[in-house]
């Protein structure tokens with residue numbers, strides 16, 4: 001990422017620093033740059049959906065490769081003067097005058113009045129041979145992203161998470177041929193009954209391996225030697241927010257440890273915002289982008305309010321000084 005050659009490019013002090021240049025961060029930066037805010041996006045360049053060949057369910061971008069969408073987004077953001085910095089933020093710390101210090105892994109420090117965390121989340125996949133290789137290709141997690149592409153095909157759901165049974169039941173919407181393997185988590189009687197009712201065959205695990213050839217999934221092999229032929233598998237990964245940069249700043253978290261924000265993306269600490277998958281694991285690319293835009297609106301309003309208060313205080317001080325000099329018969333001070 002080189003960014004635009006513009007006046008914000010070489011500075012170290014910004015109104016806003018956005019950490020993370022996925023859909024959430026770039027859309028926040030686009031709105032802020034168009035609001036004429038000096039803004040920098042620091043991005044490590046590893047968006048969550050990078051393994052997928054195509055992105056879906058994003059109006060007007062449906063079927064476009066995820067990295068192409070972000071490349072287009074970066075060009076749009078740069079066009080309005082935002083600085084695009086390739087790097088990883090290690091830490092955000094309080095600085096002087098209510099500003100924040102944003103420390104990058106290479107040693108550079110940038111400062112900003114407000115910081116938007118848009119760093120996404122990490123998917124931890126089960127250690128089943130073949131899963132990593134097929135992830136984002138024929139192994140998926142989100143039916144709304146890739147269910148349509150595998151409609152009516154044989155699908156195996158790997159039961160590796162408390163949400164796996166619900167995922168299998170949901171997938172019946174896309175295919176009548178759904179099979180479920182209880183890999184390391186037995187089903188409850190109620191879950192088993194629901195599977196029966198929806199015609200989903202249940203197999204006791206564990207799964208031994210995913211069989212694939214020339215980059216395409218062929219079957220799921222169980223430890224007892226049975227194979228379930230399929231052209232797609234779904235699993236629910238463990239999701240962990242990439243929020244280390246805000247650690248120690250006192251932002252409120254929920255019981256599961258996820259940052260809490262208001263509807264606009266404000267955390268409980270003034271000047272710190274969070275949008276996209278780092279606060280909402282359910283956010284798709286389009287909703288992460290929407291969260292970024294909503295935060296940018298609210299953030300710009302907060303900055304404008306601060307600036308009005310600052311200018312009002314200065315204006316009142318000038319007016320007082322003016323009145324006082326008039327009362328003493330002195331010439332008016334320069335504005």
Ligand SMILES: Cc1cc2nc3c(=O)[nH]c(=O)nc-3n(C[C@H](O)[C@H](O)[C@H](O)COP(=O)(O)OP(=O)(O)OC[C@H]3O[C@@H](n4cnc5c(N)ncnc54)[C@H](O)[C@@H]3O)c2cc1C
Pocket residue numbers: 019020021022023024025042043044045046047048049050051052054055056057058087088089090118119120121123135136142145146242245275276277278283284285286288
């Ligand atoms: C395999 C797969 C396929 C998917 N397919 C679809 C789909 O078809 N349609 C859809 O809508 N959604 C899809 N999703 C979901 C989609 O990936 C997310 O909704 C979207 O990426 C969320 O955007 P984000 O901006 O919150 O985070 P991300 O896109 O993950 O962007 C976060 C960015 O922050 C950077 N970053 C992280 N930490 C730091 C740091 N400390 N300093 C600097 N930068 C940092 C990362 O490198 C990354 O570039 C898919 C997900 C997966 C896993």
